[in-house]
Amino acid sequence: MRLIHTVVGALLLLLVVGSILRTLVVPRGLYSALVNRLWAVLRGVLRLSAAPIGGYRAQDRALTWLAPLVLLGMLGVWLSGMLTAYTLILHGTSELSWSVAIREAGSSLFTLGYASGERLQLSAIDFMAAASGPLVIALQISYLPTLYAAYQRRETEVTLLQSRAGEPAWGPELLARQSLVDTETALPQLYRDWERLAADIGESHSNYPVLLSFRSPQPNRSWVVALISVMDAAALHLALCPRSAPAEARLVIRAGFTAMRDIARSLRIPFDHDPDPDVPIRLSYAEYLGAVAMITAAGFPRERPVEDAWAHFHGWRVNYEALAYELARRSDAVPALWTGPRDFRAPVIPPTRPTDRRPTANRPPLPPA
DSSP: OHHHHHHHHHHHHHHHHHHHIIIIISSSOOOOHHHHHHHHHHHHHHHHHHTTTOSHHHHHHHHTTHHHHHHHHHHHHHHHHHHHHHHHHHHHTSSOOHHHHHHHHHHHHHSSSOOOOSOGGGHHHHHHHHHHHHHHHHHHHHHHHHHHHHHHHHHHHHHHHHHHHTTTTOHHHHHHHHHHTTOGGGHHHHHHHHHHHHHHHHHHHHHOGGGGGOOOSSTTOOHHHHHHHHHHHHHHHHHHOTTTSOHHHHHHHHHHHHHHHHHHHHHTOOOOSSOOTTSOOSSOHHHHHHHHHHHHHTTOOOSSOHHHHHHHHHHHHTTTHHHHHHHHHHTTOOOBTTSOOOSSOOOOBOOOOOOOOSOGGGOOOOOOO
């Protein structure tokens, strides 16, 4: 039995060390079953705690705690796993009782010394345990600045988008607002900025999936909703204005669905690598017509008939719609227009448009929001 305890302890130690390396050290989006199960359990508990209150705001307040709890839970699970592993190894390689073995493992793991007396044959195990605890804590501490730097880069662009695409963001609203304030020439730069941000999100959120659980400071903002809105705006732009649409519109769509696919691979979310342009999408033709009517009323130009443009918009959106909806669902994002269903009951929230404060004589008629 002591041999079995030693083998089980060694395997458990390897499992924990592998999870730490996959999550904190290896610069690649590797799947960690331990971290993903912890995320699923904590997300379920927080969602249940908000269920009696109901509504999106209650869910948002509860899920604000998800990312911090996941980080603390990761550290707790890793240290608990190491404590169990070293206890099994110490008990299996000596005549120590269970109580003495767990005391020695805990003393070695959580302090700068160790409790072993004159048992020299256990010193190597005690030294390993003494090095493991501070090392794991140091890795976790050094992990936080990386997470918050990526979070800050992401949220800066999401906040900047609020004045252009509304809150929550919506692709047609982005095009309509640029037409209303005559800033269509700023769209190429916006697409360039979000192309770079999409690449950043794809790299950081696939390497550190816990970033998916970091919510925006404001409840009606979300990185995935913002990214979908920019991609939808670019797709509409290309579909309606094939001659004047900037090349950056194609690039931001490509960068966006590439980032989503990178994140999906790290989370083991299945997706179609080469979707057929004729595959049905969940966005309806009626929703598309309503959006086109709104941006046309705002003054956005059209170079292609609305009916013909639908096939082109459909062909662009089929590349990212399914994954975008799944990421919005998993991150419990604000239920915005054109972003799919959520795991909680809440009405879709349309973007708010600022009140026009110009004198009535100089005010053009506004399209419906």
